[in-house]
Amino acid sequence: MQWSLFLFILMGQSFFFTCHLYVYHFIGENKTWDEAQKYCRENYTDLAIVSNMTDMERLRKSTETLTEAWIGLHSYPGKDNRRWYWSLPGLKFNENQTRWESGEPNDNGGQENCLLMNNQKWSDYPCGYKFRFICYNETKQFNKSFHLINYTLTWPQAQRYCRENHTDLVSGLDQLDDNSVKSGSYVWIGVFRDTWRWSDGRNFSFRNWEYVEDLVDGQSNKTCATTMLNRAGKWSSADCNEEKPFFCYDVPLRKHLVRLTLSAENPSVNLKDPAVINIMLKQLEKKFRDEGVSVKLSWRKLPEIQNNTKEAQREEQCAP
Numbered sequence: 001m002q003w004s005l006f007l008f009i010l011m012g013q014s015f016f017f018t019c020h021l022y023v024y025h026f027i028g029e030n031k032t033w034d035e036a037q038k039y040c041r042e043n044y045t046d047l048a049i050v051s052n053m054t055d056m057e058r059l060r061k062s063t064e065t066l067t068e069a070w071i072g073l074h075s076y077p078g079k080d081n082r083r084w085y086w087s088l089p090g091l092k093f094n095e096n097q098t099r100w101e102s103g104e105p106n107d108n109g110g111q112e113n114c115l116l117m118n119n120q121k122w123s124d125y126p127c128g129y130k131f132r133f134i135c136y137n138e139t140k141q142f143n144k145s146f147h148l149i150n151y152t153l154t155w156p157q158a159q160r161y162c163r164e165n166h167t168d169l170v171s172g173l174d175q176l177d178d179n180s181v182k183s184g185s186y187v188w189i190g191v192f193r194d195t196w197r198w199s200d201g202r203n204f205s206f207r208n209w210e211y212v213e214d215l216v217d218g219q220s221n222k223t224c225a226t227t228m229l230n231r232a233g234k235w236s237s238a239d240c241n242e243e244k245p246f247f248c249y250d251v252p253l254r255k256h257l258v259r260l261t262l263s264a265e266n267p268s269v270n271l272k273d274p275a276v277i278n279i280m281l282k283q284l285e286k287k288f289r290d291e292g293v294s295v296k297l298s299w300r301k302l303p304e305i306q307n308n309t310k311e312a313q314r315e316e317q318c319a320p
């Protein structure tokens, strides 16, 4: 006995990392950061998260307003709350794969939140000092992936220089192992640490600060982040109790249609019984949930197809 059905799969969060299809919503009501977060969680997914410059541009273009608005970034000041990140968005910093100089990181003075490399060895160092630095260029400008910049800037200035003229500060062990990078002596590389966290718990390292002092801690009484739309969207920190407009985000549901051909080994199982196919649906949903995938499933019955036992699958593509 065979019965062809279409299985509709509505998927939410699981597509974050492949598609990054956030939809941003500008809310023009003034609220504190906490009130804005509550509003976004009730009406959308959360306050806006931003994982890279492409997201940032899409957020900016989602409104024509030129104001300052909350995004979903919050600081938890305190030395113990700092976390290391690679500067290049999407790279995960692994605490077990580090190349510290002996005695480092020593956080001398409690302000050493940027990474200086000398002969492949790392030291934490205050971000405001000026050193030469190495930029990574993903398009191989001048046929080179790595560019040693032979004048000195602070770490935040160096990051901005690399992002504006190349791709980012050199990031990740693979890049550091390139021969042209290995030889760097007393150069800034793309590692920093801070106490900022995204409202929805994601670990994105992308930061787009206008002011150097926001890089690490936020200032003690300014622990919530805004985007300044009249300053090309650059971010600033502000007192969370100030009332400002804000950005929420959500993720559009994605539909997948999968044709399954069902057959029963036990002839006593009636696959045309709605109760039977509903039980199968619940079991499939549970399997997805066990894998951490949020889905809603439904059957769509189609006319029986003769002599066709292949499974067919069609997926919608990510929209630009």
Ligand SMILES: [Ca+2]
Binding pocket: 104, 105, 106, 107, 108, 112, 123, 124, 125
């Ligand atoms: Ca140090």
